[in-house]
Amino acid sequence: MSKKKPKKQEFQAEVRQVLDIVINSLYKEREIFLRELISNASDALEKLRHLQLTEEKVHDDKLTLEINVTSDDKAGTLTIQDFGIGMTAEELVENIGTIAHSGSKEFLTALEEGGERNESLIGQFGVGFYSAFMVADEVTVYTHSWKEDEPGQKWVSDGSSYELEESEGQRRGAKIVLKLKEEHKEFAGEDRLKGIIKRYSSFVPFPINLNGEKVNVVDALWMRKASEIKEEEYAEFYKFQANAFDEPQFRIHFQSDAPLAINALLFTPRDNLEKFGLRRETAGVSLHCRKVLIDAEPKGLFPDWLRYIRGVVDSADLPLNVSRETMQDSALVRKLNQVLTKRYLKSLRDEAKKRPEEYEKFWAQFGHHLKEGVATDQEHKENLAKLLRFETSFTEKGKLSGLEEYASRMTEDQKEIYYLCGQSREAIESGPYLEAFKARNLEVLFLLEQPLDEYVMQQLLEFDGKKLVAGDAEDLNLGDAEEEDSADRLSEENATALCAWAKEALGERVTEVEPSERLVDSPACVLNADKMGSAGMRRMMKAMGQDESLAPLAVKLQLNTAHPMVRNLDALRESDEDLAKLVAEQALDNALAAAQLLDDPREMIARSYQILERVTKT
Numbered sequence: 001m002s003k004k005k006p007k008k009q010e011f012q013a014e015v016r017q018v019l020d021i022v023i024n025s026l027y028k029e030r031e032i033f034l035r036e037l038i039s040n041a042s043d044a045l046e047k048l049r050h051l052q053l054t055e056e057k058v059h060d061d062k063l064t065l066e067i068n069v070t071s072d073d074k075a076g077t078l079t080i081q082d083f084g085i086g087m088t089a090e091e092l093v094e095n096i097g098t099i100a101h102s103g104s105k106e107f108l109t110a111l112e113e114g115g116e117r118n119e120s121l122i123g124q125f126g127v128g129f130y131s132a133f134m135v136a137d138e139v140t141v142y143t144h145s146w147k148e149d150e151p152g153q154k155w156v157s158d159g160s161s162y163e164l165e166e167s168e169g170q171r172r173g174a175k176i177v178l179k180l181k182e183e184h185k186e187f188a189g190e191d192r193l194k195g196i197i198k199r200y201s202s203f204v205p206f207p208i209n210l211n212g213e214k215v216n217v218v219d220a221l222w223m224r225k226a227s228e229i230k231e232e233e234y235a236e237f238y239k240f241q242a243n244a245f246d247e248p249q250f251r252i253h254f255q256s257d258a259p260l261a262i263n264a265l266l267f268t269p270r271d272n273l274e275k276f277g278l279r280r281e282t283a284g285v286s287l288h289c290r291k292v293l294i295d296a297e298p299k300g301l302f303p304d305w306l307r308y309i310r311g312v313v314d315s316a317d318l319p320l321n322v323s324r325e326t327m328q329d330s331a332l333v334r335k336l337n338q339v340l341t342k343r344y345l346k347s348l349r350d351e352a353k354k355r356p357e358e359y360e361k362f363w364a365q366f367g368h369h370l371k372e373g374v375a376t377d378q379e380h381k382e383n384l385a386k387l388l389r390f391e392t393s394f395t396e397k398g399k400l401s402g403l404e405e406y407a408s409r410m411t412e413d414q415k416e417i418y419y420l421c422g423q424s425r426e427a428i429e430s431g432p433y434l435e436a437f438k439a440r441n442l443e444v445l446f447l448l449e450q451p452l453d454e455y456v457m458q459q460l461l462e463f464d465g466k467k468l469v470a471g472d473a474e475d476l477n478l479g480d481a482e483e484e485d486s487a488d489r490l491s492e493e494n495a496t497a498l499c500a501w502a503k504e505a506l507g508e509r510v511t512e513v514e515p516s517e518r519l520v521d522s523p524a525c526v527l528n529a530d531k532m533g534s535a536g537m538r539r540m541m542k543a544m545g546q547d548e549s550l551a552p553l554a555v556k557l558q559l560n561t562a563h564p565m566v567r568n569l570d571a572l573r574e575s576d577e578d579l580a581k582l583v584a585e586q587a588l589d590n591a592l593a594a595a596q597l598l599d600d601p602r603e604m605i606a607r608s609y610q611i612l613e614r615v616t617k618t
């Protein structure tokens with residue numbers, strides 16, 4: 001193959017946009033660029049170390065795994081060299097000439113909304129390399145891939161376009177040379193550089209040499225005794241490991257010998273980046289064996305719903321040469337998963353007890369993930385149930401309660417735990433289903449995250465031996481209300497006749513009409529007539545866009561025979577049956593709406609005008 005001429009190439013349009021943002025507005029601290037370049041060097045070395053375990057032939061195999069930072073303050077240049085995996089020509093174009101990550105567009109929109117958080121976003125979106133242009137006029141990458149027969153490459157860019165050509169005599173890895181801007185020459189100063197490296201890169205697991213002198217302590221924090229580690233060390237390690245700028249919300253650091261030898265240091269972040277609606281987190285707890293990184297993002301080490309955890313797990317029981325592919329299905333990783341998940345959930349429970357306010361902050365960010373756990377993972381259901389939090393009819397708006405607390409407030413006669421679903425606390429409070437519980441002074445959980453909460457309840461089925469029961473279930477048996485029954489109730493005979501008439505009038509729309517024992521203030525409510533098409537199921541199927549496969553709605557209508565409207569209706573069906581029919585239809589639609597089961601209000605609106613017309617006639 002003949003040597004190609006350097007070719008000037010334009011960056012992909014999105015790269016240009018990202019570059020502009022990175023250079024002009026993203027960072028408050030320009031010095032971050034060094035952290036990003038060192039972190040890339042460290043990643044490349046980790047990958048190399050892994051290849052050495054799994055591949056037969058790695059180019060330049062004798063090179064030390066280290067990072068060399070050299071500066072020349074007279075010339076105003078700075079070089080960061082690693083002996084990692086390097087890049088081929090294709091990889092150069094793909095990794096730094098385009099934004100291959102599907103996250104690039106999301107990154108741009110995230111920046112618009114991120115505000116203060118911008119700094120924590122950058123490392124997360126894989127655009128760190130470009131931060132070099134904040135301080136440099138020109139960036140040159142000399143590189144040679146670990147693959148023996150790939151030629152060396154030189155990539156050079158001024159931040160507006162780049163040139164790529166083959167380059168002989170390159171050693172394995174990458175050497176990034178920055179020609180510093182006049183106003184940023186300070187970054188060639190040795191003391192300045194030393195400070196930055198110590199500040200941001202203390203935990204890089206490879207030696208970092210600055211002008212020939214080692215500046216970091218290569219130290220596996222997680223292997224040390226917890227009692228000997230300072231708070232700041234943990235915080236710094238978290239920032240390094242999670243590529244984060246915030247402080248962790250919770251931390252656990254533990255060692256165990258049985259059933260597996262584990263050293264684990266796990267962090268719960270403060271913010272849930274998924275809440276920005278930008279992307280889905282991927283596994284972020286790295287797996288090591290006696291300090292050697294096996295996989296930075298091992299799948300299966302934690303269940304997917306705990307994908308927000310950051311940190312390190314080190315197990316001496318892992319075989320070093322395990323490949324990433326086989327590891328995922330290995331019995332050992334499954335066992336690790338089980339042990340770690342249990343341990344993590346237990347630590348959350350401790351936090352909830354010890355620091356309830358902090359736990360609520362955590363819950364606000366990551367509660368959704370725990371619910372996802374209940375919904376998808378049978379194994380940890382019971383432990384997760386104790387971590388759930390809801391508003392209830394006994395708490396103030398915005399205040400939460402766990403199931404254990406609820407259970408502790410249950411009266412002796414109460415055998416079940418009740419819940420109601422709704423769009424908001426207000427919607428539930430003004431709907432017809434809460435009345436029966438209020439009248440009996442029974443607490444009801446308010447499930448406001450739809451349809452997930454309802455699904456969670458259906459998965460749990462019970463808590464601590466107490467059944468979880470929907471407050472709009474048909475077969476609810478709450479016993480007598482505390483208050484005396486209204487004297488103004490329709491007689492049993494009238495009530496039966498009215499219900500029979502209403503069933504006739506409403507036809508196929510209802511399976512049955514009956515007098516209600518649960519209603520107090522509302523005139524009517526609907527109950528699920530068949531289990532498979534329950535209100536909850538319908539709402540869920542609708543949310544999933546699968547409502548077409550549902551059977552037509554079949555509900556039972558209950559009438560409050562003590563309510564003036566219902567009593568009037570009983571008289572009206574004698575005097576003006578046409579109007580009475582309209583009223584019955586309208587009452588049914590109102591009850592469906594309160595149950596979030598009225599899909600199309602058009603008919604209801606037209607009918608309500610008909611009724612209004614009749615009652616406004618003079």
Ligand code: ADP
Binds near residue numbers: 082086095126174
């Ligand atoms: P990220 O590190 O989050 O992927 P960057 O913008 O920092 O995003 O780097 C982009 C990509 O360029 C990296 O994923 C990697 O493939 C490649 N890269 C950057 N620096 C190096 C290096 N020193 N050695 C090998 N590859 C590198």
Ligand code: MG
Binds near residue numbers: 039126128
């Ligand atoms: Mg990077």
